[in-house]
Amino acid sequence: MEYKDYYKILGVKKDASQDDIKRAYRKLSRKYHPDVSKEKDAEQQFKEVGEAYEVLKDPEKRAAYDQLGSGWRTGQDFRPPPDWQQGFSFGGGGFTQGDAGGFSDFFESLFGGGRGSSRGFRQGRTSFHMRGEDIHARISIDLQDSFHGATRTLTLSVPEVTDEGVMKSREKNLQVKIPKGITEGQQIRLQGQGGAPLGDGKPGDLYLEISFRPHPYYRVDGKDLYLNLPVAPWEAALGAKVKVPTPEGVVDLQIPAESTSGRKLRLKGRGLPGKSAGDLYVVLQIALPPASSKKAKDLYRKMERELAFNPRAALGV
Amino acid sequence: MGKQLIPILTGRRLDDEETLSLAELCRACAVHADRILDLIDEGILEPKGADPRRWRFSGSNLQRARIAVRLQRDLDVNLPGVALALDLLEEIDRLERQLRRLHP
Numbered sequence: 328m329e330y331k332d333y334y335k336i337l338g339v340k341k342d343a344s345q346d347d348i349k350r351a352y353r354k355l356s357r358k359y360h361p362d363v364s365k366e367k368d369a370e371q372q373f374k375e376v377g378e379a380y381e382v383l384k385d386p387e388k389r390a391a392y393d394q395l396g397s398g399w400r401t402g403q404d405f406r407p408p409p410d411w412q413q414g415f416s417f418g419g420g421g422f423t424q425g426d427a428g429g430f431s432d433f434f435e436s437l438f439g440g441g442r443g444s445s446r447g448f449r450q451g452r453t454s455f456h457m458r459g460e461d462i463h464a465r466i467s468i469d470l471q472d473s474f475h476g477a478t479r480t481l482t483l484s485v486p487e488v489t490d491e492g493v494m495k496s497r498e499k500n501l502q503v504k505i506p507k508g509i510t511e512g513q514q515i516r517l518q519g520q521g522g523a524p525l526g527d528g529k530p531g532d533l534y535l536e537i538s539f540r541p542h543p544y545y546r547v548d549g550k551d552l553y554l555n556l557p558v559a560p561w562e563a564a565l566g567a568k569v570k571v572p573t574p575e576g577v578v579d580l581q582i583p584a585e586s587t588s589g590r591k592l593r594l595k596g597r598g599l600p601g602k603s604a605g606d607l608y609v610v611l612q613i614a615l616p617p618a619s620s621k622k623a624k625d626l627y628r629k630m631e632r633e634l635a636f637n638p639r640a641a642l643g644v
Numbered sequence: 645m646g647k648q649l650i651p652i653l654t655g656r657r658l659d660d661e662e663t664l665s666l667a668e669l670c671r672a673c674a675v676h677a678d679r680i681l682d683l684i685d686e687g688i689l690e691p692k693g694a695d696p697r698r699w700r701f702s703g704s705n706l707q708r709a710r711i712a713v714r715l716q717r718d719l720d721v722n723l724p725g726v727a728l729a730l731d732l733l734e735e736i737d738r739l740e741r742q743l744r745r746l747h748p
Contacts, residue, residue: 360718362711363733461672478652502652509657514703517655534672535655546744553745
């Protein structure tokens with residue numbers, strides 16, 4: 328297992344005061360809190376910070392950790408010394424805030440001893456009944472899945488109590504129907520697909536939160552879709568009938584004459600399907616033909632000469 | 645060798661019609677009803693229905709409640725702080741969607 332440098336994780340010196348450690352923890356836990364943070368690996372970082380603080384905030388655990396010596400580096404292969412835990416009394420567990428289940432093997436090997444028995448349900452298996460816990464997970468789907476409905480497979484780790492009465496997580500494969508018209512952030516509730524119960528309790532429920540994988544050209548906002556549509560200058564200026572892709576096939580769209588870049592045209596009901604279907608907004612982007620040939624250059628020069636056009640007139644220059 | 649057959653499950657989508665009772669919301673957030681009542685008192689959750697026995701919570705209520713519980717537990721934020729954070733998070737979300745709409 329890998330050695331973890333808890334001081335480095337919190338960004339404090341080895342001789343930092345308890346107050347310094349608390350401040351560093353508070354700051355980093357806000358920075359990496361998965362509900363707030365935009366950092367990619369926020370959840371992992373948040374766990375590491377929590378684990379580091381769990382050890383360093385407790386003078387006894389900190390002293391024990393310090394005793395390992397400073398010769399270790401992050402990621403180095405680590406085994407606890409044979410005389411580990413002698414003279415320290417934290418073996419019985421007793422976690423305050425942290426979710427001990429999420430801590431690293433390194434932490435478990437140092438401070439996790441003896442907790443297994445207190446978490447087990449050895450005696451209560453037959454007389455104790457409890458509903459299984461509800462589980463929450465996320466599932467990424469493609470835009471097309473919401474348009475047509477789909478079946479998606481996902482793998483979950485579900486907590487379970489084994490026959491020996493020990494909490495364990497088990498991998499579980501599920502195939503789930505994605506309802507047509509589902510939007511980003513909506514949840515699907517699957518009754519009885521959550522954590523296993525104790526005794527004669529009922530199993531918990533599973534909640535799946537939908538997120539959309541990015542699409543190469545449609546952007547999704549609730550039920551509405553946005554599409555940037557390049558048009559030629561003459562199409563925008565003179566008006567034209569052009570082909571537009573929609574998730575349900577190509578349609579013809581009339582571009583009004585004298586359209587400007589950024590003009591939004593609405594295709595009603597072409598967004599995500601449903602009782603009140605969303606709309607597809609086409610945003611015009613005027614694309615300039617490259618002036619790479621002599622002919623193109625000549626045409627641009629002709630426009631320059633013959634059109635009295637000052638694009639900066641509104642700026643007074 | 646044969647691939648194990650997994651049954652296809654059909655869930656219910658949480659929307660205007662499919663909502664949660666107070667008991668279901670408590671279970672989904674793994675908290676006691678008192679904590680949910682606190683969130684309602686603070687205006688963080690707005691259930692539909694006249695009295696607690698008939699309260700119904702939407703999918704976005706579930707999301708807000710779970711974030712609120714986590715912020716309280718992990719960051720020691722008090723209720724007005726949680727309410728403020730949730731409003732700001734939703735504002736950021738709205739602005740990000742707007743940004744994405746303009747600049748893909």
